Amino acid sequence: MKKIIIANWKMNPTTPRAALRLMGKVARGLRGIKNVEVILAPPFVFLPILRHTPYAIRHMFKLGAQDVFYEREGAFTGEVAPPQLKASGARMVVIGHSERRAMGETDDAVNKKIKAVLESGMRAVLCVGEKERKASEVFPKVVREELLGGIRKIKKSLLANFIIAYEPVWAISSNARGKADTPKNVYEMAILIRRELYRALGKRAASKIPVLYGGSVDEKNAAEFVAKGAIDGLLVGGASLNAKKFVSLVKAVDKIK
Numbered sequence: 214m215k216k217i218i219i220a221n222w223k224m225n226p227t228t229p230r231a232a233l234r235l236m237g238k239v240a241r242g243l244r245g246i247k248n249v250e251v252i253l254a255p256p257f258v259f260l261p262i263l264r265h266t267p268y269a270i271r272h273m274f275k276l277g278a279q280d281v282f283y284e285r286e287g288a289f290t291g292e293v294a295p296p297q298l299k300a301s302g303a304r305m306v307v308i309g310h311s312e313r314r315a316m317g318e319t320d321d322a323v324n325k326k327i328k329a330v331l332e333s334g335m336r337a338v339l340c341v342g343e344k345e346r347k348a349s350e351v352f353p354k355v356v357r358e359e360l361l362g363g364i365r366k367i368k369k370s371l372l373a374n375f376i377i378a379y380e381p382v383w384a385i386s387s388n389a390r391g392k393a394d395t396p397k398n399v400y401e402m403a404i405l406i407r408r409e410l411y412r413a414l415g416k417r418a419a420s421k422i423p424v425l426y427g428g429s430v431d432e433k434n435a436a437e438f439v440a441k442g443a444i445d446g447l448l449v450g451g452a453s454l455n456a457k458k459f460v461s462l463v464k465a466v467d468k469i470k
């Protein structure tokens with residue numbers, strides 16, 4: 214199976230022109246990669262522009278969104294619905310990112326969003342992660358809660374399009390002390406997350422769910438995380454805004470056997 218690398222551009226860049234330039238540079242740098250599926254998740258407003266570039270049309274990249282609302286249409290000022298995202302070119306949605314949870318997103322809202330996205334035929338990426346690492350907690354309680362809360366009552370038949378991203382909040386580069394986790398710890402967490410998914414969903418459904426890591430991933434540590442971390446890919450924030458860094462990051466993962 215190809216590794217998955219998602220570029221979470223967050224609220225960047227400022228203009229459509231800059232978004233096109235970034236995508237173009239990344240695309241030219243990544244011609245010929247074989248073993249990695251790259252998904253770019255720009256701000257909503259850039260999706261319709263980026264989807265009409267030759268790179269998107271030739272399926273070199275897929276496009277994704279960083280959030281969504283769970284209703285299909287109606288009086289929900291400021292929200293964006295799954296069918297609207299799909300019609301704008303998104304094939305994947307990141308849900309429950311810690312930056313959204315910090316603004317008040319609950320496990321219940323995350324669960325509804327996951328359902329809505331899967332039902333509309335896009336892939337849903339559920340972000341889970343603890344705020345602090347405590348030596349006494351082998352498998353942080355909050356990670357279990359976010360995981361089980363996110364998948365509550367979701368039909369197994371929809372889970373073929375489901376992805377988990379383990380993102381310890383303390384490891385995200387925009388945090389004052391943000392520092393990447395270690396591949397060893399990511400390996401252990403990926404196993405614990407998979408074990409929890411087996412329990413909740415049964416081995417058959419759970420074994421197909423990719424588990425990604427995110428948090429200060431860059432061109433220097435990406436390959437090691439994938440090679441030693443027992444994960445299926447990466448969710449990259451800061452380093453995805455620098456075309457040169459992002460291209461070498463993806464190429465490093467592409468080389469892993």
Ligand code: PGA
Nearest residue numbers: 385386428429449450451
């Ligand atoms: P980072 O962000 O790579 O800048 O740490 C990851 C994320 O927040 O998804």
